[in-house]
Amino acid sequence: MASLSRALRVAAARPRQSPTGGLGPCNLSSASGPTAEKSVPYQRTLKEGQGTSVVAQGPSRPLPSTANVVVVGGGSLGCQTLYHLAKLGMSGAVLLERERLTSGTTWHTAGLLWQLRPSDVEVELLAHTRRVVSRELEEETGLHTGWIQNGGLFIASNRQRLDEYKRLMSLGKAYGVESHVLSPAETKTVYPLMNVDDLYGTLYVPHDGTMDPAGTCSTLARAATARGAQVIENCPVTGIRVWTDDFGVRRVAGVETQHGSIQTPCVVNCAGVWASAVGRMAGVKVPLVAMHHAYVVTERIEGIQNMPNVRDHDASVYLRLQGDALSVGGYEANPIFWEEVSDKFAFGLFDLDWEVFTQHIEGAINRVPVLEKTGIKSTVCGPESFTPDHKPLMGEAPELRGFFLGCGFNSAGMMLGGGCGQELAHWIIHGRPEKDMHGYDIRRFHHSLTDHPRWIRERSHESYARNYAVAFPHDEPLAGRNMRRDPLHEELLGQGCVFQERHGWERPGWFHPQGPAPVLEYDYYGAYGSRAHENYAYRRLLADEYTFDFPPHHDTIKKECLACRGAAAVFDMSYFGKFYLVGLDARKAADWLFSADVSRPPGSTVYTCMLNHRGGTESDLTVSRLAPSHQASPLAPAFEGDGYYLAVGGAVAQHNWSHITTVLQDQKFQCQLIDSSEDLGMVSIQGPASRAILQEVLDADLSNEAFPFSTHKLLRAAGHLVRAIRLSFVGELGWELHIPKASCVPVYRAVMAAGAKHGLVNAGYRAIDSLSTEKGYRHWHADLRPDDSPLEAGLAFTCKLKSPVPFLGREALEQQRAAGLRRRLVCFTVEDKVPMFGLEAIWRNGQVVGHVRRADFGFAIDKTIAYGYIHDPSGGPVSRDFVKSGDYALERMGVTYGARAHLKSPFDPDNKRVKGTY
Ligand SMILES: Cc1cc2nc3c(=O)[nH]c(=O)nc-3n(C[C@H](O)[C@H](O)[C@H](O)COP(=O)(O)OP(=O)(O)OC[C@H]3O[C@@H](n4cnc5c(N)ncnc54)[C@H](O)[C@@H]3O)c2cc1C
Known part of the structure; x- marks a missing residue:
């Protein structure tokens, strides 16, 4: 019998495939399907024989000719979505599964469910899944889903890790999730087989547990069909039909299969690693990669029964109770990409590559020493989809109305399945989810990134390899950087700018007094034989801040903030989304879209929200009314009718764009939305000295009388035409200059030259975050979200409730105010x-x-x-x-x-x- 320690020795003795400076050799990718060869030191795999496909038998029941919604894929997500659609009262819901239910990734999942994560929304989603599998499905069907509540233990081997767990414990209190921070000795009582000598402590969550994939999905299917939904197996979807409406909007028309087609206005892509292929059928980009992901199952271990599941983040391994044995898995630094995803793969597994997997064994044996002498019963290495930020892909695709994504689950599709299935069902039925799902919404990515192979691959690798890293507040990715650089990038880099990545953009984080710290090409942390960067200044600066104390750069940020409060600071905010809304119906559209009255005379600028029909806040932005213009320039398009200039947060530009276009389509407004984000830069000069500085640069009177707050003008700055807007994100006297790309550097230099004698400094977004918090300005997707109304957020002043003008979300706000x-x-x-x-x-x-x-x-x-x-x-x-x-x-x-x-x-x-x- 092979044991874990033998596996370790055998893998160590094998010839290395390539020299590496880093984390171990392996094939970068694999184009293979399941193999029959066993070249690894274990006895057998769970691989099922090939040739067992039932597709040839034809569909398990006749296809209906029409459906209100077709869910593609019968794994965890497809089954959960179908069940929740039916439960929310959606009739005519059909699930089409290529093979049999669970035959993709779901059947071989480890099924762990942890309730605590460093995100309030995720805690809610996990709680819902737990409720569904532990209680609701059984109450509804009388069937047990196979849920086992054996508890969960998170292991901390250092102080920062324990700090992170303590943060989770505090969050858990807000949601009634019981958890306890245990000392090493207390941990030993809970888990006697554990080595606790090197522990700082643990977080014990007694109501965590394990899901059973087959039991969960079959019960979901049973419950959904009892409510009128249809599940059809052995029926691959081969095409998506699309039609274009009178407005030129692409919409779903139906799905095609070898056994006929179904007419439907709505398709949900729950096809797991095959979701990109299903997306291509519809012309929709699905940014995920397929990778091998594995665990091994041990022989019986005396005394392991009823132990909690274990997540040892620092060793990057998890240990899951499986009857009287353990499953051992984790996240490697060099995962194997599955390049050519085969559509013949059903109930399949890959042979485990021990050279890749070995890195988990030492950590597992260290944590539970009895493993050293325990045999391996089987290995489970299957395909799973991973995304650029390790978060799922959900929501309506920006390219195609009626086409929803429910895929890219990054080895968490069992535990997130219930919560996400419910949110998807809401999204489909009500046009939006119930919770704030922006972190999972496909619109969190800019459209230029979602089909960019380098960005998708690098970022997905980094997020996989660092999945168990502590989530520190100021961390930044090293992968997929320098995708979008604004016109001031080089200028600021030379002055010590430490950049943050948002929406593909490099935006200024803060300014390092010791000089430039450029972001270099991604080195895969030395994996796959690549050479890891040495003396990488940017990476070192990030690592300095791996703490939950005040970070070492606290004083640098303090200087930037106090300079802004005492003199002036210049912020490069060029990454902002900058849109023009123009045309015959632009005023009608603006009245409906924006909660504030923006239809004031040209020259006015208004801070406003955009709401959804439940009164939740989809965005906050500034809207400047434009004077009619007949000549197009980056600072104003030529238009007839009315015109508005919209400045939206750069990290959420796609979300704003998609929200506005969806509303324009639904309301059939005759107007145009024009994206000028890449054509214009933007610098904001803020602080008591800003007027004196800008008075030397701009050719206009900047007095309160001539240029009041919340107004804008086209002016010349050092001879270049710019749009100056008197506004502040930090609570100071200040102006934003919106500048055509080619003029950004000379205007910036003129501002800096004029500011030298006034104490003007460069400052970044870390300072903006602090200053705006101090001033009480809201930050969308932090203290202002789609599930928060402006009334709850203290932004009633942005709502034209005193006027009779209807606007999106108004009714919900009125009801909320009355109640x-x-x-x-x-x-x-x-x-x-x-x-x-x-x-x-x-x-x-x-x-x-x-x-x-x-x-x-x-x-x-x-x-x-x-x-x-x-x-x-x-x-x-x-x-x-x-x-x-x-x-x-x-x-x-x-x-x-x-x-x-x-x-x-x-x-x-x-x-x-x-x-x-x-
Ligand atoms: C080793 C391993 C361990 C894991 N451990 C955990 C864990 O502990 N906890 C956890 O929460 N998650 C875990 N996961 C992840 C979890 O199992 C997955 O995220 C989840 O099962 C994905 O479900 P899905 O429905 O998105 O995809 P799938 O289960 O792959 O379902 C997609 C389905 O779509 C079907 N399909 C594809 N193309 C078509 C088509 N053209 N027409 C019709 N049907 C189609 C496929 O046949 C398939 O059945 C693990 C994954 C792996 C690999």
Whole structure:
């Protein structure tokens, strides 16, 4: 019998395939399907024989000619989506599976379900899956899904890791997820076979557990069909029919199979690693890669029964209880890509490559030493899909109306399946999910990236290899960088700019006084025989900040912030999305799209939200009304009718673009949305000295009378035509200059030259984050999301509720206002000098009433500042008096700190500074 230690020795003795400076040799990729050869030291695999396909038998039941929705793929996601569609009352839902249910990746899953992750939405999604498999399906069908609640243990071998777990524990309190931080000795009592000598501690979550793929999917299918849905096996989808409507919008018309077609307006792509192929049938880009992913199953281990599952992040391995044995798996630094995904692969497995897998064995044996003498019963190495940020791909594809994605599950498709299936069903039925799904929404990626092979491959590799790395607040990817660089990139790099990656753009993070730290080509961390960069300054700067304490660059960011508050700072915000909305119906469209009244005279600029029909906030942005123009330039297109210039956050430009185009299509507005993001740069000069500086550069009077707050003008800056907008993201007197690409460098240089004597400095987004937190400006997708209304977020002033003009989301806001707010965004300041980053629990009068969404340090007020939505545990409305009357504390890593609640910004609450009053 092969044992884990023998596997280790055999793999070590094998000749290496290629020299490497890094993490071990392996084939970069594999084009193979399942093989029959056993060249590895184990007895047998779970591989099922080839030639067992049932596709030739034809569909398991006749195809209907029409359906309201067709789900493609019968794995975890397809079954969960179908079940939730049926449960939400959708009739005419059909699932088409090429082979038999679960035959893709799902049948061989490890099925682990952990309830705690460093994201509030993910905690909610996981809780839903757990509810469905542990309770609801059984209540509905009388069948047991195979759910086993054996608990979960996260292992910390260093302080930062334990800090991360303590953060999870605090978040768990906001959601009622029981968890305990255990000492090594306490861990030994829970898991006697564990080596705890090298532990800092563990996080024990008693209600974690293990899902059974076959039991879960068959019960889901049973429950869905009982509610009227149809499951048809042995029926591969071979084509997607598309039609183009009178507006030129591409829409789904139906699916094709060898056994006939189904007319349908809606298709859901739940085809796992085959999702890219199904996407191609419809002209939809699906940015995922297929990789081998594996675990081994041991022989019986005496005393292992009923032990919790274990995740040893630092060793990159997990140990899952399997009856009286363990499954051992993990995330390698050099995973194998499956290049040519075969459509003949059903209930298949690959032979395990021990040279790749060996890296897990040492860690597993170290954690549970009895493994050294334990035999391996079988190996399980199957295909799984991985995405550029290790998050699923969901939502309606921007290229095709009615085509939804539910794929790319990065080895978490069992545990996320229930939550995501429910959200997808909502999305399909109501046009949007119930929760904030932006982190999974395909629109989080810019369209220029979703078919870029280098970006997809590099980023997917890095996110796979670093899946178990601690999620530090200021980390950045090293893969897939330098995809989009703005006109000031080289100029700023030379001045020590440390860049952050957002939406493919390199945007300034902060400025390093010791000089340039360029982002180099991706080195795969030395895997696959590539040479890892040595003395990589950028990587070193990131690593310096791998802490949950104040980061070492805290003082540098402080200088940038205080320079902005005391003199002036220049921010390169060129990565912003810059769109023109113009045409005959532009005014009607603007009235409907924007919560604020933006149809003021040309020259005005308005901060506004865009809402969904439930009153949730899809975006916040500024909208500048344009004067009619007959000559096109980057600063104004030629248009008839009305025109608006929209400036949206650069990290969410695609989301904004897709939201607006969808609304224009649905309402049939006759107008054009033009993307000028790449044609224009943008610098923002902010601070008390900004007027004096810009007065030397711009050819106009910048006094309050001549150029009031919230207005814009076309001007010359150092001789170049620019659009100047008087606005602030940081709570200071300031102007944004929107500049045609070719003029960016000379205008920037002129500003810097004029600012030298006034103390003008370069500053980046780390400073913007701190300054805007201090001022109380919202940050979309942090303290303002699609599941938050502007009323709850304290942005009622952006809603034209006093006017009779209808707008998207208005009815929901009116109902919410009439019923009274059940939650409210509150600002907290903390006297103790402790850093916070979000996810901390909020206590009010001894009860948890919410968690922190966003936190930062405010340097001018010299305090940590945190924002979170609070509710009344008794279910009542959250009035201003409720907020004011509480005693608050914020729990960070298990320790509570007294906090003061504010209903107005703690910095310059009367907004004097933006008006130029110092
Ligand atoms: C080794 C390993 C361990 C894992 N461990 C865990 C874990 O512990 N916890 C966890 O949550 N997740 C785990 N996962 C991940 C999880 O199993 C997957 O994310 C999940 O099963 C994916 O489900 P899916 O429905 O997206 O894809 P699949 O299960 O692959 O389903 C896609 C289906 O689409 C069908 N299909 C493809 N093309 C067509 C077509 N043209 N027409 C009709 N049908 C088509 C396929 O036949 C297939 O059945 C693991 C994965 C692996 C490989």
